[in-house]
Amino acid sequence: MNFTGAHILSIKQFERVDIQRIFDVADAMEPYALRRKMTRVLEGAILGNMFFEPSTRTRVSFGAAFNLLGGNVRETTGFESSSITKGESLYDTARVLSGYSDVICMRHPQSGSVAEFAEASRVPVINGGDGANEHPSQALLDLYTIRKELRSKGRSIDGLRIAMIGDLKHGRTVHSLCKLLCVFNNVQVVLVSPKELAMPESIVEELRNAGHAVTVTDDLTTSISHIDIAYSTRIQEERFNSKDEADMYRGRFRLNQAIYTQYCEPNTVIMHPLPRDSRADANELDNDLNQNPNLAIFRQADNGVLVRMALFALVLDVVADVDKHSREVAWYNSLRQN
Numbered sequence: 001m002n003f004t005g006a007h008i009l010s011i012k013q014f015e016r017v018d019i020q021r022i023f024d025v026a027d028a029m030e031p032y033a034l035r036r037k038m039t040r041v042l043e044g045a046i047l048g049n050m051f052f053e054p055s056t057r058t059r060v061s062f063g064a065a066f067n068l069l070g071g072n073v074r075e076t077t078g079f080e081s082s083s084i085t086k087g088e089s090l091y092d093t094a095r096v097l098s099g100y101s102d103v104i105c106m107r108h109p110q111s112g113s114v115a116e117f118a119e120a121s122r123v124p125v126i127n128g129g130d131g132a133n134e135h136p137s138q139a140l141l142d143l144y145t146i147r148k149e150l151r152s153k154g155r156s157i158d159g160l161r162i163a164m165i166g167d168l169k170h171g172r173t174v175h176s177l178c179k180l181l182c183v184f185n186n187v188q189v190v191l192v193s194p195k196e197l198a199m200p201e202s203i204v205e206e207l208r209n210a211g212h213a214v215t216v217t218d219d220l221t222t223s224i225s226h227i228d229i230a231y232s233t234r235i236q237e238e239r240f241n242s243k244d245e246a247d248m249y250r251g252r253f254r255l256n257q258a259i260y261t262q263y264c265e266p267n268t269v270i271m272h273p274l275p276r277d278s279r280a281d282a283n284e285l286d287n288d289l290n291q292n293p294n295l296a297i298f299r300q301a302d303n304g305v306l307v308r309m310a311l312f313a314l315v316l317d318v319v320a321d322v323d324k325h326s327r328e329v330a331w332y333n334s335l336r337q338n
């Protein structure tokens, strides 16, 4: 695909060669993400970061990624601080805000809303999550993480064995990740959820049409015995009609160190898009896994900056110029010490 000026709305936009390009650029961003070097390549550019649903990682890492490339960030968080509460349409909002920005990231609770916004926008729009539909940058950073974790074990994405666990009906990260895996070969996917929260059949079909082996189950322990990646997800309470309904499923698929030791192959990598629900009645990834070296959740979150820097550099067409605008940093750098 031609990245320059493109909206990034769905993982289905990408072919395998595009994903490789994003990952190559993300690799090149590491000295900047780790603050060994700084670049001003996007000096003067403005990111409109518009988050109409709660977010810690996506919002802050998109903002940090843009800052690390030398650009400025303007944010809107929540409907209450937006004139959408006064009845302004997405069309008008997009026409106005795209006049203030060079690129926009948007999260919104309705499926399809970011695409609708992008149609009216005069600048590229990146989907930061639209309802239960998609979260393409998360899938890219997830796969980037999987690639890195497997590479250190001498494996590749082709032939991957992955279990996706939890609320697969509402979890947009797993929807996008499944679509992304469709451009790879010979993947074994185990989908572990309560029957009521199963992966949408259309996505299961996409996986099978791609030639992948798909197992659908509601039994955790038998599903995690022969996998490379255990990808856990949160019960998406905000997509249920009531908290009581979500509570029926909370805590059904807990992974802790004892279960990991008993059932998983050594070195099975544990991932989660985060936030993990650490309340006692959920505790989907127990804190007793925190010292497990195969818990990749914070490496995964760190990788979000690299991948989002890559998306900005590609969409704003500055990949070749990043290093030309770089210099060493002067300040004490804790990350550099690691």
Ligand code: CP
Binding pocket: 054, 055, 056, 057, 058, 059, 129, 138, 273, 274, 275
């Ligand atoms: N993974 C993710 O989307 O996290 P946030 O909701 O904190 O952005």
